[in-house]
Amino acid sequence: MKFTLTGVVAMDDDRAIGYRGGLPWHLAEDLRLFKRITMGHPILMGRRTHESMGRLLPGRQNIVLTRSLAYRAAEGAIVIHSLAELEHINLQDPEVMVIGGAQIYSILLSQLNKLHVSHVHGSHEADTFFPPFAGQFPHIIAEERYTEFIFRTYSR
Numbered sequence: 717m718k719f720t721l722t723g724v725v726a727m728d729d730d731r732a733i734g735y736r737g738g739l740p741w742h743l744a745e746d747l748r749l750f751k752r753i754t755m756g757h758p759i760l761m762g763r764r765t766h767e768s769m770g771r772l773l774p775g776r777q778n779i780v781l782t783r784s785l786a787y788r789a790a791e792g793a794i795v796i797h798s799l800a801e802l803e804h805i806n807l808q809d810p811e812v813m814v815i816g817g818a819q820i821y822s823i824l825l826s827q828l829n830k831l832h833v834s835h836v837h838g839s840h841e842a843d844t845f846f847p848p849f850a851g852q853f854p855h856i857i858a859e860e861r862y863t864e865f866i867f868r869t870y871s872r
């Protein structure tokens with residue numbers, strides 16, 4: 717099946733995205749937005765991000781990338797060991813949402829068609845960062861302002 721890859725990420729002013737296996741913030745508004753954007757789409761994530769969520773996200777095919785052949789993901793998740801395996805999945809929708817974390821964003825940045833970013837205001841304690849992306853995604857095609865972040869959609 718032919719598919720496209722769209723990135724979805726929340727990052728702060730320093731491009732921070734994670735801290736100690738979780739998010740550096742708790743923003744209910746961003747979680748609602750994330751749900752709206754990803755619902756009905758396959759979501760592709762790294763093993764650590766899958767574990768940080770601790771459950772399947774309903775209404776979406778949860779696809780987990782790991783190198784471990786023995787890995788047991790949450791029941792119902794689709795485990796893959798290379799991106800080539802994506803080709804063989806019967807996807808619920810051809811727009812696959814790449815939802816992190818940093819390793820997965822870094823591997824796939826050059827293959828993303830579009831990037832949805834919640835720009836969280838300020839700096840936060842963090843140990844995981846999104847790679848520099850502005851040069852690859854110069855166009856802002858949508859923008860919405862929320863209390864604690866600005867949501868932008870970028871294209872190439």
Ligand SMILES: NC(=O)c1ccc[n+]([C@@H]2O[C@H](COP(=O)([O-])OP(=O)(O)OC[C@H]3O[C@@H](n4cnc5c(N)ncnc54)[C@H](OP(=O)(O)O)[C@@H]3O)[C@@H](O)[C@H]2O)c1
Nearest residue numbers: 726733734737738762763764765782783816817818819820
């Ligand atoms: N702010 C946001 O929008 C956002 C979004 C997502 C995640 N996060 C945060 O980001 C952090 C997690 O990010 P992370 O970079 O540490 O981990 P990650 O990208 O979620 O997962 C990394 C794992 O993916 C697997 N992997 C990576 N490259 C692979 C490849 N080429 N082939 C097969 N498997 C591969 C490996 O799993 P194995 O070790 O099992 O082989 C690796 O350990 C957490 O703090 C999380 O909360 C933030």
